[in-house]
Amino acid sequence: MNFELSEEQEMLKNSVARFVQDHYGIDKRKAILAGDRGFSTENWQIFSELGWLSIPFNEASGGFGGNAVDIMVLMEELGKGLVSEPYLATVLLFGSLVQALGTPEQKADLLRRVMAGELQGAFAWLERHSRFDLDDINTSATPSAEAWLLNGEKTVVFNGADADQLLVSARDSGDAAEIALFLVDANAAGVSRQAYRLMDGQLVANIRLVQAPASRLGSGGNAFTAMQAQVDAATLALCAEALGIMQYLQESTVEYARTRHQFGAPIGSFQALQHRLVETFMSCEQTRSMLYRAVCSTQEQSRQRQRDLHALKMMVARNGKLVGSEAIQIHGGMGLTDELPIGHYVKRLMMINTSFGNGDYHREKFVELGA
Amino acid sequence: MDTRFTKQEIAFREEARLFFAEAYTSDFKPRYEAADYRQWQIDWQKVLYERGWAAPGWPREYGGPGWTPTQRYIFEAERANADAPDVIPFGLKMAGPTIYTSGNEAQKAYFLPRILKSEDWWCQGYSETGAGSDLAALKTRAVADGDDYIVNGAKIWTTYAHYADWIFCLVRTSSEGKPQQGISFLLIDMTSPGIKVNPIITLDGQHSLNEVEFHEVRVPKANRIGEENKGWTYAKALLMHERTGIAGLANSMRGLAQLREMAATERHGGRPLLENPSFRHRLADVEVELLALEFTELRVLSTLAAGAAPGPESSLLKIKGTEIQQALQELSMEAAGYYQGVLTDERGKDDSGHPFGGAVRQQYMYGRAATVYAGSNEVQKNIIAKAVLGLA
Ligand SMILES: Cc1cc2nc3c(=O)[nH]c(=O)nc-3n(C[C@H](O)[C@H](O)[C@H](O)COP(=O)(O)OP(=O)(O)OC[C@H]3O[C@@H](n4cnc5c(N)ncnc54)[C@H](O)[C@@H]3O)c2cc1C
Numbered sequence: 001m002n003f004e005l006s007e008e009q010e011m012l013k014n015s016v017a018r019f020v021q022d023h024y025g026i027d028k029r030k031a032i033l034a035g036d037r038g039f040s041t042e043n044w045q046i047f048s049e050l051g052w053l054s055i056p057f058n059e060a061s062g063g064f065g066g067n068a069v070d071i072m073v074l075m076e077e078l079g080k081g082l083v084s085e086p087y088l089a090t091v092l093l094f095g096s097l098v099q100a101l102g103t104p105e106q107k108a109d110l111l112r113r114v115m116a117g118e119l120q121g122a123f124a125w126l127e128r129h130s131r132f133d134l135d136d137i138n139t140s141a142t143p144s145a146e147a148w149l150l151n152g153e154k155t156v157v158f159n160g161a162d163a164d165q166l167l168v169s170a171r172d173s174g175d176a177a178e179i180a181l182f183l184v185d186a187n188a189a190g191v192s193r194q195a196y197r198l199m200d201g202q203l204v205a206n207i208r209l210v211q212a213p214a215s216r217l218g219s220g221g222n223a224f225t226a227m228q229a230q231v232d233a234a235t236l237a238l239c240a241e242a243l244g245i246m247q248y249l250q251e252s253t254v255e256y257a258r259t260r261h262q263f264g265a266p267i268g269s270f271q272a273l274q275h276r277l278v279e280t281f282m283s284c285e286q287t288r289s290m291l292y293r294a295v296c297s298t299q300e301q302s303r304q305r306q307r308d309l310h311a312l313k314m315m316v317a318r319n320g321k322l323v324g325s326e327a328i329q330i331h332g333g334m335g336l337t338d339e340l341p342i343g344h345y346v347k348r349l350m351m352i353n354t355s356f357g358n359g360d361y362h363r364e365k366f367v368e369l370g371a
Numbered sequence: 372m373d374t375r376f377t378k379q380e381i382a383f384r385e386e387a388r389l390f391f392a393e394a395y396t397s398d399f400k401p402r403y404e405a406a407d408y409r410q411w412q413i414d415w416q417k418v419l420y421e422r423g424w425a426a427p428g429w430p431r432e433y434g435g436p437g438w439t440p441t442q443r444y445i446f447e448a449e450r451a452n453a454d455a456p457d458v459i460p461f462g463l464k465m466a467g468p469t470i471y472t473s474g475n476e477a478q479k480a481y482f483l484p485r486i487l488k489s490e491d492w493w494c495q496g497y498s499e500t501g502a503g504s505d506l507a508a509l510k511t512r513a514v515a516d517g518d519d520y521i522v523n524g525a526k527i528w529t530t531y532a533h534y535a536d537w538i539f540c541l542v543r544t545s546s547e548g549k550p551q552q553g554i555s556f557l558l559i560d561m562t563s564p565g566i567k568v569n570p571i572i573t574l575d576g577q578h579s580l581n582e583v584e585f586h587e588v589r590v591p592k593a594n595r596i597g598e599e600n601k602g603w604t605y606a607k608a609l610l611m612h613e614r615t616g617i618a619g620l621a622n623s624m625r626g627l628a629q630l631r632e633m634a635a636t637e638r639h640g641g642r643p644l645l646e647n648p649s650f651r652h653r654l655a656d657v658e659v660e661l662l663a664l665e666f667t668e669l670r671v672l673s674t675l676a677a678g679a680a681p682g683p684e685s686s687l688l689k690i691k692g693t694e695i696q697q698a699l700q701e702l703s704m705e706a707a708g709y710y711q712g713v714l715t716d717e718r719g720k721d722d723s724g725h726p727f728g729g730a731v732r733q734q735y736m737y738g739r740a741a742t743v744y745a746g747s748n749e750v751q752k753n754i755i756a757k758a759v760l761g762l763a
Pocket of ligand 1: 260262263267270272273329330331332333334336494495496497498500502503504505527528529530531580740743744745746747748749750753
């Protein structure tokens with residue numbers, strides 16, 4: 001029984017923390033997000049140089065072969081710093097799907113470029129009606145002489161506006177009408193993108209595909225299972241990011257309660273607030289335990305792994321909302337300002353809550369799995 | 372025990388319904404997109420004024436319609452059902468009642484008709500950086516100088532100060548005795564030399580809040596409400612008013628109906644989200660609270676009708692009302708799924724193609740303020756503990 005991080009993991013944690021200290025902070029973040037792109041290309045190069053873009057890919061592909069703990073450590077620290085670079089979209093979704101499903105040629109080409117920081121990717125699956133169901137999609141893929149042709153519209157595609165390559169889920173027109181993944185050049189004819197921003201600063205896009213030329217990722221078979229597995233891994237990573245955010249909110253709020261005075265005393269001396277901060281503290285600790293549990297069970301049989309992941313996402317939804325709204329409330333008027341980081345952390349937490357299924361959705365899945 | 376409306380009340384409801392259908396829907400809604408917000412709001416309040424309905428709570432002698440509490444309740448419900456905007460409270464619901472309750476004849480004669488006609492936009496200058504929940508700690512000073520005061524200091528979180536012609540302020544005129552005893556209530560012309568308004572952007576990305584600085588601002592003593600150093604008494608009476616309105620019951624009833632409509636159009640697992648059991652249960656939890664709160668409000672209204680002043684029970688309305696508002700906003704966010712994050716421009720437009728994601732995000736983020744302003748919910752609980760339960 002051991003909850004210690006390895007030496008390498010400690011180093012990774014410190015290196016992300018140092019990056020946040022040297023290159024991030026709320027004002028730098030705002031400046032980055034005020035630009036045309038959703039992130040800073042300089043930061044992305046630093047990510048590459050520090051090796052973070054190679055963590056989840058196996059050694060055969062030139063990566064570090066990192067595990068779920070490594071990703072958790074990285075994501076929690078990125079969460080604490082409210083780093084908005086598209087690590088999830090390019091590395092954990094696009095990259096990991098290529099790694100899981102791609103042909104040797106696709107892997108060699110695409111993963112090298114991802115790791116070098118030269119390529120931005122996006123996983124385009126959601127459609128207007130899909131809500132949280134990966135398999136509730138209508139985009140179609142039909143074979144033609146040179147390529148597959150895609151038709152449909154994907155919405156709220158993370159990193160969709162900045163991506164060079166898209167991985168699009170579509171139903172091929174074969175007998176089984178299976179859901180498969182297709183690689184689409186984002187600048188190809190037949191692809192039109194409408195970019196817009198989300199409250200957490202992300203630049204996303206709706207992507208319309210009209211006879212858009214595509215190649216199949218991999219050689220077919222089992223694409224949906226692999227897709228679900230990578231989405232699960234990404235969900236776990238998002239929960240680690242959420243915990244980092246909750247930790248930041250909890251610490252800042254406790255600090256504020258210690259220093260803000262009203263009625264001649266620190267507001268943290270009022271028991272009504274003390275008990276609330278104890279509740280949020282316990283919520284953070286319980287979420288951390290659930291995160292560790294889910295990370296540990298990535299080694300286990302699929303049912304237990306699934307169960308722990310649903311439990312974690314439920315807990316992040318519930319406790320994240322509690323910690324977020326208490327942080328704002330206990331900061332009073334200050335908590336409502338755009339100037340203070342608090343609100344920005346809460347907005348990211350809200351987006352994580354709804355990404356890949358909100359609390360209700362995962363509770364239903366948890367119940368369906370049975371005891 | 373009977374809460375059915377009388378024949379006259381039913382007739383009044385029809386009259387109000389017809390008014391909103393004609394005055395708001397056909398003429399006003401479309402203008403929202405074009406006009407600037409301040410002017411649009413003023414135009415709407417003038418329409419209410421023309422009908423004699425701008426100030427439902429005012430006594431008849433000052434230009435109010437002389438309605439019973441039940442009529443006011445009906446009017447509010449019809450306004451919300453028509454999606455017509457509420458009036459900006461600072462003039463019609465705050466400065467006005469303070470002036471007719473505690474002001475002198477000259478102040479009544481000058482200000483009340485202007486407020487009624489929405490000729491002046493008002494804002495509320497109470498809070499300061501060091502004086503939020505502990506309002507009596509305020510430091511903005513007014514020092515007598517002949518027939519005037521000279522005001523120095525700064526107010527913060529002042530909603531719509533950047534639109535305002537007048538601000539009603541609590542200022543310190545004495546440091547003797549208890550902090551509450553040295554406060555006076557001043558009406559200050561926003562065009563006075565020495566006033567500076569600095570914007571504060573809220574986390575929904577909008578500009579409604581401000582910091583208002585006062586540098587050697589000269590204010591005639593004639594603009595003081597009531598006696599010097601008695602401002603706290605006038606302000607407290609006003610806060611009670613502020614809290615009753617803030618339950619926002621009619622808006623929440625309307626909000627619940629709209630949430631149902633939204634959930635009927637969103638899909639979940641190939642079916643309308645409104646059919647999803649988890650969602651329905653959560654909706655029911657909010658609805659039950661709302662059904663009870665409606666009767667809590669009616670109970671308070673009936674004591675008002677009997678001539679009593681709103682008491683500390685209004686804190687209950689504020690707490691429960693804002694909790695319900697926030698629960699509805701949270702559910703609306705959940706209903707929007709991924710689209711709950713969509714950012715909009717100043718006119719509320721966005722490129723996502725989703726009908727309500729951007730709007731519910733804005734309401735949710737700004738809605739966090741409802742448990743903070745007008746006396747935070749924690750402060751309201753302290754009031755109930757002391758004044759109602761006697762737990763001093
Ligand atoms: C959107 C918005 C609009 C506003 N508009 C106006 C306006 O137009 N005019 C104006 O004058 N003011 C306005 N305010 C200010 C508002 O009234 C104050 O924010 C409020 O009184 C709280 O004060 P504070 O922000 O200083 O928080 P603080 O008083 O510092 O409170 C911080 C936290 O501590 C809690 N707390 C404080 N004391 C206690 C206690 N004794 N026991 C338990 N908990 C306690 C509070 O409830 C809060 O959660 C507005 C505020 C907002 C957010």
